[in-house]
Amino acid sequence: MPVTGVVGVTGLVGRTMMEILQERSFPVERFLAFASDASEGRSVRFHGRDYPVQIISPGAISKGTILFGGTSAEIARTWIPGCLAAGAVIIDNSSAFRMDPGVPLVVPEVNGGVLTGREQLIANPNCSTIQLVLALAPLAASREILWVSVATYQSVSGAGTPALQELERQGNGAAPSEGFPRVFGNVVTCIGPPSGDGYCGEETKLMRETSRIMGTDFPIYASTARVPVRIGHTESVTVKFASPFPSAEAVAVLAASPGVVVCTSGIGPVDVEGTDEVFVDRVRNPPDDPNVLQMWVMADNVRKGAALNAVQIAELLLQSPAALPSIF
């Protein structure tokens, strides 16, 4: 059983990682709780025991320690290199290393097979990417995809606990705090500042990460927005195929896919909060266009979109007989 730690354990994703490790009885020899110095002196409870929160440093790590990274990309770049040198196996939820060709970007149900068991660093994709590829991959296995158009309705929890607190403040009548957009009663149509090409960072992540995980080069037209929802990302997805794909057949394909639940009733993000699956709703062919499918894709962005997917990656490593000897 590995020594296992969560870095950023007091944040929303880190806390959820810890919860999911407990829920799923992830085998842990010894638990380590890491956070920034702002959390020094605090402790967290894991399987009924209190663990003091430590500042992450390579000295606290031994070879084979599994670390789940729940910090920002900026912070991830500061602690990951030293911990890798100390022999840790790291599953990082930040965007810092996601496009690094030497670092696999993994959604277990979709491309878990890329793991050789010799990786020391594995990147967890962006929340909006994870749920999209879970819906697209089974369809792509059935028909050639020509393009995908996706518009997101992302919940505020995707920006962490401070953003949730800000949503509540704004809901109580406060003006937006410094550094926060107006999100209560509004749609934030640019997540992160737009870059020179007009795309915001979230859109670029969604487009690039989806292509990388699926190993495809069809164009993805992405438009990302934040809506005043606490938890649960919603995506409107339109897919053009090279040949007709009747919605009834697509529903059957999706219903047989691991981690996917098919609905028909017009669910919303509040209905998926606390769940582990990706929900695909209202799969339909437009009138007179049998090569196109439209659907809604929803998931709990903190769980499957972040913490759960990271834990599933670690479970995949532990379950792989080939992987175990080389890592642990």
Added chain:
Amino acid sequence: MPVTGVVGVTGLVGRTMMEILQERSFPVERFLAFASDASEGRSVRFHGRDYPVQIISPGAISKGTILFGGTSAEIARTWIPGCLAAGAVIIDNSSAFRMDPGVPLVVPEVNGGVLTGREQLIANPNCSTIQLVLALAPLAASREILWVSVATYQSVSGAGTPALQELERQGNGAAPSEGFPRVFGNVVTCIGPPSGDGYCGEETKLMRETSRIMGTDFPIYASTARVPVRIGHTESVTVKFASPFPSAEAVAVLAASPGVVVCTSGIGPVDVEGTDEVFVDRVRNPPDDPNVLQMWVMADNVRKGAALNAVQIAELLLQSPAALPSIF
């Protein structure tokens, strides 16, 4: 100057029609306020005078009376035939007659030219349609469109005053009332029940009305949702053209279009509340796909999306020398 009335004057759209008639100094010889019997005994104020709210009936109408209809489609079907027989000229905001081939469906800046001046009934398009065609029409005049994919983030005011009151109740912690979906803190991914083809009524309206107004047959892939926003509809729009359309050129085309304002800053619906224009934001070409444009399209759905467009239709009729003699 015509005798002018608003039917459904105590509703959100009807009240706004009355406000806009005043704002724009629409020429009114005599004002008539109509509503259902639920509003009997109430009065409304128009240009400083109080008008008792009457129940609509053909007897209250004379030849050439202009009526703005702000009622539901169901109610519209009950009062419009009799008032047409009595000689009224009706601009109806409901969906009742929008797809009737004998009834023009008009957005003045886009297809105002279809009006001959001999129409007695003109349909005002759906809110989400009006803002979409204002953005698409100038682009379509410049390049052939192959398809459009649109996802909407529609405000609660699109469902009228009772829905706004319900949003407030839910925001104060109440469970959804009978007949209302959970919209506070949620995304309602189905506006109206889905029909047999999987599309909800709002999507079907958006697809059919857009084709009818633009006189085009390229496919429109629509996905409509309600978000917890009071006023202002947001649309993520992706357009594929038959040839490259650099975003800088598209911005120039849009900026020169009447009723359109181009932005680059990531505005939200709260920024367009109370305005008369359609705002097109973050126009961009995806990487490696110069034939595609993506953009955000926003408008005040109660004003340009409903009441203002209806008043502009009437202004167009009044301004047309050819039209005037036949109607008034």
